[in-house]
Amino acid sequence: MELNTLSVKELLEGYQAKTFSPLEVVDAYADAIKQENPALNAYILETVDVAKSQIDESAQGSLANVPMALKDVFSTEGIETTACSNILKGFKPPYNAPVVDRLYDQGAILLGKVNTDEFTCGASSETSAFGVTKNPANLECVAGGSSGGSAAAVAANLCAFSMGTDTGGSIRQPASFCGSVGLKVTYGRVPRSGVISMASSLDTVGALTKTVYDAALVLGAIAGSHRLDTTAPNVKVDAYLGGINNSIKGMRIGLPKEYFSESVEPDVRARVMEAVEVLKNEGAIIKEVSLPMTKYGVAVYYIISPSEVSSNMARFDGVRYGPRLGEDPQDLYEFYLKNRGKGFGPEMKRRIMMGTYALSAGYYDAYYLKAQKVRTLICQDFEQVFEEVDVLAAPVSPFPAFKIGAKSDDPVAMYNADALTIPSAIAGLPGLSVPCGNTTDGLPVGLQLMSPQWSEAKLLNVGHAYEMAGR
Amino acid sequence: MSDVKITKEVVQRIAHLARLELSEAEVAKFAGQLQDILGAIEILAEVDTEGVKPTAQVTGLTNIFEEDKVIDFVEDKKRLLGNVDGEVIDNQVVVPSVFNS
Numbered sequence: 001m002e003l004n005t006l007s008v009k010e011l012l013e014g015y016q017a018k019t020f021s022p023l024e025v026v027d028a029y030a031d032a033i034k035q036e037n038p039a040l041n042a043y044i045l046e047t048v049d050v051a052k053s054q055i056d057e058s059a060q061g062s063l064a065n066v067p068m069a070l071k072d073v074f075s076t077e078g079i080e081t082t083a084c085s086n087i088l089k090g091f092k093p094p095y096n097a098p099v100v101d102r103l104y105d106q107g108a109i110l111l112g113k114v115n116t117d118e119f120t121c122g123a124s125s126e127t128s129a130f131g132v133t134k135n136p137a138n139l140e141c142v143a144g145g146s147s148g149g150s151a152a153a154v155a156a157n158l159c160a161f162s163m164g165t166d167t168g169g170s171i172r173q174p175a176s177f178c179g180s181v182g183l184k185v186t187y188g189r190v191p192r193s194g195v196i197s198m199a200s201s202l203d204t205v206g207a208l209t210k211t212v213y214d215a216a217l218v219l220g221a222i223a224g225s226h227r228l229d230t231t232a233p234n235v236k237v238d239a240y241l242g243g244i245n246n247s248i249k250g251m252r253i254g255l256p257k258e259y260f261s262e263s264v265e266p267d268v269r270a271r272v273m274e275a276v277e278v279l280k281n282e283g284a285i286i287k288e289v290s291l292p293m294t295k296y297g298v299a300v301y302y303i304i305s306p307s308e309v310s311s312n313m314a315r316f317d318g319v320r321y322g323p324r325l326g327e328d329p330q331d332l333y334e335f336y337l338k339n340r341g342k343g344f345g346p347e348m349k350r351r352i353m354m355g356t357y358a359l360s361a362g363y364y365d366a367y368y369l370k371a372q373k374v375r376t377l378i379c380q381d382f383e384q385v386f387e388e389v390d391v392l393a394a395p396v397s398p399f400p401a402f403k404i405g406a407k408s409d410d411p412v413a414m415y416n417a418d419a420l421t422i423p424s425a426i427a428g429l430p431g432l433s434v435p436c437g438n439t440t441d442g443l444p445v446g447l448q449l450m451s452p453q454w455s456e457a458k459l460l461n462v463g464h465a466y467e468m469a470g471r
Numbered sequence: 472m473s474d475v476k477i478t479k480e481v482v483q484r485i486a487h488l489a490r491l492e493l494s495e496a497e498v499a500k501f502a503g504q505l506q507d508i509l510g511a512i513e514i515l516a517e518v519d520t521e522g523v524k525p526t527a528q529v530t531g532l533t534n535i536f537e538e539d540k541v542i543d544f545v546e547d548k549k550r551l552l553g554n555v556d557g558e559v560i561d562n563q564v565v566v567p568s569v570f571n572s
């Protein structure tokens with residue numbers, strides 16, 4: 001038995017039956033990381049020693065002794081956390097993010113920190129200061145992004161599950177590119193405090209896993225409001241595993257026609273439609289629906305998110321953390337210019353400038369305010385469609401993983417990679433990416449399921465039904 | 472929005488506002504790329520937003536209140552200041568002067 005290939009559920013069952021020990025499991029992962037990581041570059045900091053020290057055979061939590069990887073934006077006390085940016089090289093947080101504490105409280109143990117686009121800004125992990133993460137299915141292709149390290153680590157069996165963040169698709173898209181399961185939660189379902197911010201009105205925290213069942217298991221450990229996150233409302237946390245085996249007979253599943261346009265590659269569309277057929281055979285009622293505002297999603301997102309990025313990035317100035325990169329600056333202004341000019345990579349500079357421009361005097365109404373109004377219309381689009389159907393099914397991405405470098409010089413093409421994940425993020429909805437087969441070139445394809453706010457349980461129920469029937 | 476032209480001077484002005492030092496090559500590159508991005512965003516002009524309210528928060532949350540109670544913050548100052556890449560005097564971070572003397 002290859003211990004590192006087991007799901008979280010299988011690990012917990014094995015520990016219970018004493019088929020193997022946590023130390024044997026950590027050793028299996030340590031070997032796999034040593035073997036595979038140099039080619040993949042999923043981990044940027046390996047902490048096997050920490051994982052070993054955290055093993056507690058008497059632990060009773062829902063994730064007791066389960067080895068995980070954290071995207072490098074999760075603050076970990078005393079363990080370097082850089083957001084994969086030179087501007088935070090060497091930063092050791094003085095505390096854990098509350099979500100990390102929740103995972104530790106349930107007994108999860110830390111194998112290491114994994115790669116992301118710099119400050120989670122990107123769709124390919126190519127903007128990381130640590131270099132690109134390669135796709136386990138094809139090393140010439142990207143793992144996707146921004147949670148590329150998280151998705152590749154799960155797909156290559158270098159951890160039992162990983163944590164990521166999704167602002168415009170950053171969990172779902174890399175999960176689909178690598179063939180892992182990725183759950184983006186409702187905005188505010190999981191506390192963001194201590195997770196380095198990108199765009200505060202959009203950022204969400206979620207898990208990447210090997211199965212939908214595991215996604216439900218991890219969500220149960222991390223969901224719920226927290227006093228340090230004033231954007232996480234006190235909404236009841238469902239028993240995500242409780243209803244996961246429910247029949248989906250009679251469930252109304254909508255196919256938004258705008259998500260199956262000509263820009264979606266035929267192979268991707270074919271795999272997604274095969275998955276829809278499986279759901280139909282399970283008793284779901286399939287119906288074509290329309291979300292006419294879909295085509296404005298990317299434009300809205302690329303005003304709102306850079307604007308919020310530009311204000312969130314203002315704190316990185318080299319005063320309290322991060323390296324001071326200028327030689328003998330003459331005054332504070334020059335000190336800021338040098339630290340930020342040398343510390344941020346090209347994509348961060350682009351987004352900071354785009355946001356600064358959109359928020360600057362004279363342009364606010366034309367850009368930010370206009371985008372916020374169209375955001376309202378996108379939200380209404382979804383509200384109306386969820387009167388007709390319970391869940392939406394669509395591709396995660398119009399295409400499978402692309403070649404490294406193929407889009408890195410064309411920001412607009414890179415931004416369009418998120419065209420099918422952005423609209424639901426703008427509306428704060430949950431979304432699930434479930435592997436649904438491969439293209440003829442052997443690249444994974446993801447089925448995207450979306451549902452109303454706070455209905456993760458329904459999403460996981462449908463995803464699990466597909467996964468069980470598809471096997 | 473449509474008549475906006477992103478010149479090198481515009482890029483330099485934004486970079487100043489954002490406190491980013493850019494090389495000449497970066498200024499030229501970003502001028503073209505920001506122009507492209509603004510071009511892609513222009514599609515929003517065709518949406519009629521007359522009378523539509525802006526959305527800043529999607530879950531309808533307005534406020535979260537906490538009991539007005541003192542919680543001791545016992546934190547080691549050394550640890551909080553431990554990431555400063557420079558001089559710290561009396562728990563104060565030393566930076567260059569605001570005005571160039």
